[in-house]
Amino acid sequence: MKTLADLKRHIKAGTELTLIESTKPHKYLNVRRVITRAQSNSYAMKPVEDQSAAECWGDYHKAAQYKFYAEHPNRFTVTPWEGNSMTYEIH
Secondary structure, X not given: OOOHHHHHHHOOOOOEEEEEEEOOOXXXXXXXXXXXXXXXXXXXXXXXXXXXXXXXEEEOOOHHXXXXXXXXXXXXXXXXXXXXXXXEEEO
């Protein structure tokens, strides 16, 4: 993946991803989650191991807030606001 458009093409129901790094404490750090719904502006996900859990929604941010890695094509970092960044890996 090289762009936000590429990311949106990858994010669809059934896709699994893991939050592998966060600058702030996060209860889903290193927990594999599955996309349950995908829309043009956001997506819903829940833990793979606990399908009874409530869905958690993630919004797409501006393209400038994403960083994609050539050496890890399934990894991206989003920085929705200063001082908070999260790195995800798509499986």
